[in-house]
Amino acid sequence: MFETFLDGRVRVLVGDITRERADAVVNAANSTLLGGGGVDGAIHRVGGGKILEECREIRRKIYPEGLPTGEAVITTAGNLPARYVIHTVGPIYGMQDGREAELLAACYRNSLALAAEHALASIAFPSISTGAFGYPRAEAAQVSSQAIEEFLKSAEHLIEEVRLLFFQQRDAEDFLRHQRFS
Numbered sequence: 550m551f552e553t554f555l556d557g558r559v560r561v562l563v564g565d566i567t568r569e570r571a572d573a574v575v576n577a578a579n580s581t582l583l584g585g586g587g588v589d590g591a592i593h594r595v596g597g598g599k600i601l602e603e604c605r606e607i608r609r610k611i612y613p614e615g616l617p618t619g620e621a622v623i624t625t626a627g628n629l630p631a632r633y634v635i636h637t638v639g640p641i642y643g644m645q646d647g648r649e650a651e652l653l654a655a656c657y658r659n660s661l662a663l664a665a666e667h668a669l670a671s672i673a674f675p676s677i678s679t680g681a682f683g684y685p686r687a688e689a690a691q692v693s694s695q696a697i698e699e700f701l702k703s704a705e706h707l708i709e710e711v712r713l714l715f716f717q718q719r720d721a722e723d724f725l726r727h728q729r730f731s
């Protein structure tokens with residue numbers, strides 16, 4: 550599957566984020582930054598110990614209580630084909646006092662801002678919070694597409710390509726049905 554939006558700047562794909570050759574891949578992390586299940590576990594497993602080492606330093610120096618929901622940090626990509634990993638913590642659906650959409654949008658905006666700050670041209674996102682964190686896929690598609698479009702329109706010259714990578718075809722199809730790109 551391959552769909553594009555915003556004059557080709559956004560691509561919707563099915564694949565494995567640990568195999569993406571992009572300037573940065575986004576990790577749907579947990580607040581500990583120490584690995585976990587799903588995308589987080591896969592990125593740490595395939596990327597190797599260097600990612601974990603840098604995450605431990607971030608915890609020690611910047612976020613001793615853990616990375617707050619909606620925030621993002623950047624590390625090496627270790628053994629991944631990407632150059633960097635941007636770690637962001639999505640909201641757990643139903644546990645954020647009605648702020649889920651605001652926090653999910655912040656994950657995308659803050660990850661894109663880090664990519665722009667590091668002059669990265671391409672970034673690949675998984676579907677943040679839609680797995681174990683229980684965010685409904687239809688709502689997540691609307692929130693993420695709007696956040697990405699708003700960011701790209703405000704910073705057109707910085708990021709050339711945003712890839713939205715889904716592990717399963719049906720998840721990509723759900724996204725395409727509910728996205729809100731203009």
